Amino acid sequence: MAARRLTLAAALTALALAAPAVADAKPLPVGSADGVRIEQHRTGTTIVFTRRADRLWRQVAGQTVELSCMRLSDTGVGLVTEGGFGYSFKVPKRRQPLRPGMLSPPLGDWCTVSLVFEHPRTLRFETLVAVPLTQAGAVVLDEREQAGWMSAVLAIASSVTNGARPAGYPTPARLTTGRWAKAIRRDGYRITALAAATDTPPPGRVGYWSDGAQRATVVTLSGSGRRLFIEVGPDDALSTNVARAILNLAG
DSSP states (O other): OHHHHHHHHHHHHHGGGGGOSSSOOOOOSSETTTTTTEEETEEEEEEOOOOOGGHHHHHHHHHHEEEEEEEEEEEESSSSEEEEEEEEEEEESSSSOOOTTTTOOOOOOOOEEEEEHHHHHEEEEEEEEEOOHHHHHHHHHHHHHHHHHHHHHHHHHHHTTTSSSSSOOHHHHHHHSSHHHHHHHHOOOOOOEEEEEEEEOTTOOEEEOSSSOOOOEEEOOOOOEEEEEEOOOGGGGEEEOOOHHHHHTTO
């Protein structure tokens, strides 16, 4: 499996340079996520935790958090992360709109709110929410989330036949029924068997197809309606239109 991961990483790096643009995509919501709203004013920035974000507010109340914002740049072959900034501040215990310093717009294409854990020699950050501020940022965050779901399903499929000879991917019927299907549902994945690699699952689901040997495909629809896919073939030949999202899943 280590050799497979190295091969896939190299292939993804090359594929990330040529991700296609989305035409006629429906717009995604911007400015809020999971009940957290970021408002940009001429005089500064306000972060609002609505009632929908009660659980998140309990996590940040009285704690140190960091607002990190990222900016995208068009290189001519697609959007890439150009840079950004991070600003740490203490959240009051009493619930109220947060006004971190004098941060003036535009902040970037998306921002994350993270808990900051200070240790004697290190800092650790736990991202609680990512809020898109522009349509480009919304697409990046959405496709990164969908790529994570697809990568996880493909990893589970790889583990089903781990150690088998010859190694390969399970059939759609095997992965989507029985104990493996129960395990996948327990992990939160909504998976659908595909009759062919070119099929598309219903919205909100990850479709899986395999020939039962060396070829496997996972497919889903993005929030803007774009068909996203990862295809793996013999010798780990890879085809995908979410390479950049996969490479930045931890970003």
